Amino acid sequence: MAYLGRYYRTYALDFWGFGESGKKRETYAVQDFVSLVDQFMDRLGIVSAPLVGHSMGGTVSLSVALQYPQRVSKVVVVGSPIVGSSLAIPLKLAGYHFIAMMLFNMMWAFRGGIRVASPFICSDPRFPKMMDRDLSATTLESFLLSIASLRRTDLRPMLNQIKVPVLGMYGDRDNIVHPRQWQPLVQGVPTAKVVRWEKAQHFPMLDTSEDFMEKLKNFLDEESGE
Secondary structure: OOOHHHOOOOOOOOOOOOOOOOOOOOOOOHHHHHHHHHHHHHHHOOOOEEEEEEOHHHHHHHHHHHHOHHHEEEEEEEOOOOEHHHEOHHHHHOOOHHHHHHHHHOHHHHHHHHHHHHHHOOOOOOHHHHHHHHHHOOOHHHHHHHHHHHHOOEOHHHHHHOOOOEEEEEEOOOOOEOOOOHHHHHHHOOOOEEEEEOOOOOOHHHHOHHHHHHHHHHHHHOOOOO
């Protein structure tokens, strides 16, 4: 955002149950977040804009383009699952109530495990603290229900309805989402562009930040008709 903010007006939206957004809800499904984006844009008077989403945020962004096409001028997905079954096994297991309960009841151990595993998730040395901060602002319910919903999501049957420019950005060493999720993206949206980094993992914006920012900005700068 700091980089793109020099050229665009940018907004960061925390999904319900995460970050600074409200945490008193009964559901935290992908569909809830799709509606949230629409409501957010409506409240701020944003008629249409490019959506850039990482991981589940990209899945939500594509879903917004499908359900509220008038809202979206472009979509960028970063390490995002097109099919929820592409999530890593530990993450899929975290969508089960008893496992999520165990993780949250032993949060100190969970955070420690994340710190140990962080080199296999992101090469940026700042990542462990960033993830720890994010986990501290997440509730059990939002963590559990959002992952369970994402695990059941499959956008493939609807992707051919997307008419706006799409960019997929993926790391070939992603251990969180299967690194070849760009394939169902281009199968469903043949005009989609894909950028891949051989050595990047689930956070290419951190693993290869300069090249990532350049390619993202170039895509946003392009005329939609190109």
